[in-house]
Amino acid sequence: MPFPYVLLSAAVSLDGFLDDTGPERLLLSGPADFDRVDAVRASVDAILIGAGTIRADNPRLLVNAAERRAARVAAGRPEYPLKVAVSGSGDLDPDARFWHTGGEKVLYTTDEGAERARRAGVAADVVPLGPGLDWPALLSHLYEARGVRRLMVEGGGTVHSQLLRQGLADELQLVVAPLLVGDPGAPRLFGPGEYQRGRLRLLETRRIEDVVLMRYEPTAPGSGPTAVAADRHWLRIACELAVRCPPSRTAFSVGAVVVAADGTELARGFSREAGDPVVHAEEAALAKIDPADPRLAAATVYSSLEPCARRASRPAPCARLILDAGVRRVVTAWREPDTFVAGADGSGLLTAAGADVVVLPEYGAEAREPNRHLLG
Numbered sequence: 206m207p208f209p210y211v212l213l214s215a216a217v218s219l220d221g222f223l224d225d226t227g228p229e230r231l232l233l234s235g236p237a238d239f240d241r242v243d244a245v246r247a248s249v250d251a252i253l254i255g256a257g258t259i260r261a262d263n264p265r266l267l268v269n270a271a272e273r274r275a276a277r278v279a280a281g282r283p284e285y286p287l288k289v290a291v292s293g294s295g296d297l298d299p300d301a302r303f304w305h306t307g308g309e310k311v312l313y314t315t316d317e318g319a320e321r322a323r324r325a326g327v328a329a330d331v332v333p334l335g336p337g338l339d340w341p342a343l344l345s346h347l348y349e350a351r352g353v354r355r356l357m358v359e360g361g362g363t364v365h366s367q368l369l370r371q372g373l374a375d376e377l378q379l380v381v382a383p384l385l386v387g388d389p390g391a392p393r394l395f396g397p398g399e400y401q402r403g404r405l406r407l408l409e410t411r412r413i414e415d416v417v418l419m420r421y422e423p424t425a426p427g428s429g430p431t432a433v434a435a436d437r438h439w440l441r442i443a444c445e446l447a448v449r450c451p452p453s454r455t456a457f458s459v460g461a462v463v464v465a466a467d468g469t470e471l472a473r474g475f476s477r478e479a480g481d482p483v484v485h486a487e488e489a490a491l492a493k494i495d496p497a498d499p500r501l502a503a504a505t506v507y508s509s510l511e512p513c514a515r516r517a518s519r520p521a522p523c524a525r526l527i528l529d530a531g532v533r534r535v536v537t538a539w540r541e542p543d544t545f546v547a548g549a550d551g552s553g554l555l556t557a558a559g560a561d562v563v564v565l566p567e568y569g570a571e572a573r574e575p576n577r578h579l580l581g
């Protein structure tokens with residue numbers, strides 16, 4: 206299921222609160238950061254918030270700068286990003302500003318919530334997702350039915366926590382403001398619960414007046430057959446590596462990365478790397494790792510093309526090398542076509558041996574691109 210790129214955006218106090226318990230919204234950033242947020246809003250296809258934020262803040266969620274809206278229109282996009290609200294209960298104030306400002310709105314809710322929201326006259330496209338609210342279904346619907354490729358999530362804490370816990374966040378943009386709230390009843394950015402393992406990767410820090418912006422991305426692979434946002438991140442890197450392969454008319458160009466369960470990159474490789482005319486990407490990457498490395502057992506191999514099942518150039522195909530290395534999870538973008546080997550089924554070989562193979566076909570075009578000359 207392809208999903209949009211999901212960017213979580215929030216401002217917090219030094220003690221990790223999103224707000225205080227007063228009736229007015231606590232302003233954590235200053236004008237320069239609000240302007241940065243406005244630019245991020247202008248860059249995305251949709252902005253999502255939870256019903257709790259609509260109730261607490263009554264926000265408009267607009268792109269405020271006229272020149273940014275004009276640039277969107279000039280680029281053939283709607284003046285405002287799609288506004289997306291999430292509510293289980295459907296218990297929403299139809300007069301809230303969210304519904305009466307900006308462009309199109311969509312409300313994702315439950316079957317029961319949809320009835321209640323429609324009865325109340327909420328001015329939005331109301332989409333029921335069943336008896337409960339299912340985040341993958343919601344993201345998939347935004348991607349398929351609404352064409353959303355970049356989604357900005359502006360809170361609150363309940364929504365942010367769920368997306369991060371379920372491995373659905375591609376990036377976190379966090380602003381830390383120099384004040385303390387100290388009220389245990391105030392909402393926190395991330396509530397207690399089971400989050401993915403490992404450290405997030407720090408992409409950027411930036412001082413903006415007296416606040417600090419930090420951008421992070423999750424790196425820990427998913428487990429089993431379920432893909433998380435970090436899986437897409439690593440598979441994109443594998444596809445980028447495929448572009449670096451020395452060209453060939455007799456073999457595919459493939460990139461591969463091996464990543465430990467905590468998100469540590471163990472090795473990467475690509476076809477025909479370092480002057481070896483027959484080395485495959487997975488083989489090149491695995492050769493750089495100590496076979497006794499205990500992290501291999503829980504590692505994931507990302508390969509732009511499914512690992513080969515048969516090859517003439519070396520005794521063992523890559524699917525076998527992966528299994529022999531102890532790896533039991535592979536993420537790939539593209540099943541091997543019959544170009545060189547008829548009926549190659551590296552995924553079958555891997556799954557028959559108990560490994561999980563996750564295919565993310567939304568990266569297939571990227572994986573095929575450096576092989577276009579072979580595909581006729």
Ligand SMILES: NC(=O)c1ccc[n+]([C@@H]2O[C@H](COP(=O)([O-])OP(=O)(O)OC[C@H]3O[C@@H](n4cnc5c(N)ncnc54)[C@H](OP(=O)(O)O)[C@@H]3O)[C@@H](O)[C@H]2O)c1
Pocket residue numbers: 214215216217222223224230231233254255256257258259261262291292293294295296337338339359360361362363364365367392
């Ligand atoms: N500082 C910042 O950057 C920032 C940004 C945004 C918000 N905030 C603050 O955050 C606070 C609000 O946060 P919050 O955590 O209370 O609310 P929230 O995350 O905005 O919304 C939570 C609501 O969303 C719906 N929801 C979310 N996940 C659901 C699921 N899996 N199933 C069913 N319904 C689901 C539920 O709506 P129903 O109750 O309708 O079922 C739930 O009560 C406010 O104080 C606001 O000021 C701060």
